[in-house]
Every structure is written in C-alpha cells, then in structure tokens.
Amino acid sequence: MIVAVYEDYKKLPGSLTFKEMEEMHAGIAEEIGDDPDSLELYGELLKKAGDYLSIRNEWRMLSLHEKCENDGARTVCHDSVLICIKALSRCLRSRGKAVKWLDTLGDLEKDPGNRRRWGDFACYLAFINSVNGR
Secondary structure, three states, X not given: OOOOXXXXXXXXXXXXXXXXXXXXXXXXXXXXXXXXXXXXXXXXXXXHHHHHHHHXXXXXXXXXXXXXXXXXXXXXXXXXXXXXHHHHHHHHHHOOOOOOHHHHHOOOOOOOOHHHHHHHHHHHHHHHHHHOOO
C-alpha cells in the first residue's frame, strides 16, 4: 500500500482538477437554487455519492479476490450515481437551465471512459458534503 496524493490522481487519464469540480458544483448549486424537485434529486445524488465514496475509499485496500467478490456491487452503486446525475440534469434542463457542467463530465455514450470522471465527481460531492457536515 502506498500513500495516495492528489498529484498522483492528476496524472491519471481523464482526471478532473479540483477547480473543474468546484466550478461544476457551483454551476449545479446556482441552477438548483431553491427549486424543491431539484433539491430532492440533489439530495438523492449526495446519498448515492456517499455510498460510492465509501466503496471507492476501501477499493485500493482490497485483495484481488475481494475486488472480484465486490465488483458487481461497486458497479451497481456507480450506476446509481450516474442515474442520479442524469436525473438531476434532465430536471434542470426541463426548467430551462444550461447544465454546462455536464459537458465537463463528458458524454458517456461517446466515451465510456467518462464513467470514471462521473465517479470522481461523485466522490468530490460526497467530500464537500462531508466537510461541511461538521
């Protein structure tokens, strides 16, 4: 096990900078405003993001055997995060919002590798929510 640092993450293909994630999050917050439906969807996204963060946090410490045993559950959790992001973006678009932050995450159909970016952003959301919970 090695100590992971942000500099290591930034070298990975498709990584997002903290600035990009901060700007996306600010865009989401602005577009949601006080809309109750959007706030409900955002709350659900935060719950799923927290679940996914928990799985991802332990992932590097698991043995190969444990990863194989838990991969299906991890994928299901990740998929639920993607569904929440898509639902929130659809809701915001239906209210005339630009949803430009979704462009930064990347199109999943054009590049399935963007799944990692979406998961990274979910971990960022869970992180921000957690540090604000003190």
